[in-house]
Amino acid sequence: MTQKLFTPLKVGAIEAKNRIVMAPLTRSRADNDTGEVGDLHVEYYAQRAGAGIIITEAAQISPEGKGYIKTPGIYTEGQVAAWKKVTDAVHKAGGKIVIQLWHVGRISHVDIQPDGQKPVAPSAIAANMKTFTGEGMVPTSEPRALELDEMPRIVADYVHATKMAKKAGFDGVEVHGANGYLLDQFMKTSSNKRDDAYGGSVENRARLLLEVLEGVTNAWDGDHVGLRLSPFSPANDIADENPQETFEYVIRALNKFGLAYLHMVEGSTGQSRDVKEGEDIAKLRQLFDGVYMANNLYDRDMAIEAVEQGKADLVAFGRPYIANPDLAKRLELNAPLNEGDTKTFYAGGKEGYTDYPFLEETTAE
Numbered sequence: 001m002t003q004k005l006f007t008p009l010k011v012g013a014i015e016a017k018n019r020i021v022m023a024p025l026t027r028s029r030a031d032n033d034t035g036e037v038g039d040l041h042v043e044y045y046a047q048r049a050g051a052g053i054i055i056t057e058a059a060q061i062s063p064e065g066k067g068y069i070k071t072p073g074i075y076t077e078g079q080v081a082a083w084k085k086v087t088d089a090v091h092k093a094g095g096k097i098v099i100q101l102w103h104v105g106r107i108s109h110v111d112i113q114p115d116g117q118k119p120v121a122p123s124a125i126a127a128n129m130k131t132f133t134g135e136g137m138v139p140t141s142e143p144r145a146l147e148l149d150e151m152p153r154i155v156a157d158y159v160h161a162t163k164m165a166k167k168a169g170f171d172g173v174e175v176h177g178a179n180g181y182l183l184d185q186f187m188k189t190s191s192n193k194r195d196d197a198y199g200g201s202v203e204n205r206a207r208l209l210l211e212v213l214e215g216v217t218n219a220w221d222g223d224h225v226g227l228r229l230s231p232f233s234p235a236n237d238i239a240d241e242n243p244q245e246t247f248e249y250v251i252r253a254l255n256k257f258g259l260a261y262l263h264m265v266e267g268s269t270g271q272s273r274d275v276k277e278g279e280d281i282a283k284l285r286q287l288f289d290g291v292y293m294a295n296n297l298y299d300r301d302m303a304i305e306a307v308e309q310g311k312a313d314l315v316a317f318g319r320p321y322i323a324n325p326d327l328a329k330r331l332e333l334n335a336p337l338n339e340g341d342t343k344t345f346y347a348g349g350k351e352g353y354t355d356y357p358f359l360e361e362t363t364a365e
């Protein structure tokens with residue numbers, strides 16, 4: 001009997017041919033000046049079209065949303081034209097692809113920001129983190145707190161990026177609400193000390209995310225929009241005093257948008273699936289009415305079991321997709337996996353990007 005992981009699923013408006021998803025993976029190979037992707041990206045994503053859905057590397061929604069060198073954008077006509085080549089190639093290869101919409105907030109540096117400005121954040125509190133600039137790894141800069149009257153502009157940037165994504169031929173967008181970037185910075189208490197309508201109570205801390213979702217689902221139907229959250233992850237130096245309470249509120253509030261899916265990083269991103277006492281991923285999942293996509297340290301057996309038992313509708317794989325362009329096929333055949341080389345995760349051109357072997361190449365001879 002075919003295991004459910006390998007069977008199709010309708011994810012909002014997107015017909016996924018299986019429940020294996022390529023998780024969003026920043027690879028830092030875009031043109032640093034224009035934020036445009038190139039021919040290598042076309043090849044890289046087309047190679048991975050066997051996934052039920054590809055979620056692209058995070059793409060900044062504005063110049064201010066950028067935090068690392070060589071990450072792509074989705075706000076100029078040039079970026080749209082460049083991404084169109086990627087979406088065409090993935091569709092031609094039989095795949096589906098959504099783009100992750102990113103504003104890094106305080107995880108940035110004055111050298112990366114327009115006119116050397118301070119990065120923006122809910123509050124003027126620096127993260128104890130490093131980022132890549134042209135000078136190598138440097139501590140992230142102290143941000144400035146966004147003014148109340150700037151909030152509509154932030155929402156408008158998400159809406160603009162959504163329209164650009166539609167124009168570029170994507171099957172949908174994923175709002176990046178995870179991993180300590182802007183929207184997560186607003187939701188969590190360690191980075192949000194505001195005393196206006198966007199800080200303090202859970203309702204206020206969730207306000208920006210919900211306004212963004214309102215804008216994005218008006219610009220494109222909710223069934224083309226996914227959301228990524230990481231309620232219990234400390235990624236990018238972030239913490240919440242009561243994440244269970246915060247995210248029970250957030251997830252209940254999502255249901256009215258009719259989203260294509262909720263994508264959850266379960267535990268600490270890329271590190272551990274453990275959560276603290278009182279933190280309950282299954283409970284959060286139950287509160288969401290729609291399709292649930294699970295991520296974080298899944299292997300084949302775990303993914304098969306999660307989908308079979310209804311704990312997840314889809315499973316997103318991150319690092320395994322870097323090293324295995326044909327991961328979905330390998331999982332289905334229970335074939336061995338290539339090991340990824342962490343040295344080439346970020347930057348490095350073709351090497352460690354488009355040159356990982358397919359199964360036929362591995363087994364030939």
Ligand SMILES: Cc1cc2nc3c(=O)[nH]c(=O)nc-3n(C[C@H](O)[C@H](O)[C@H](O)COP(=O)(O)O)c2cc1C
Nearest residue numbers: 023024025026057058270296297298317318319345
């Ligand atoms: C090289 C690399 C780049 C990543 N870039 C992103 C990103 O752009 N957006 C995002 O939400 N998560 C990003 N992540 C996190 C992954 O999507 C995923 O949550 C994490 O790797 C855990 O899944 P895995 O155990 O299947 O790798 C990145 C992870 C790695 C290793």
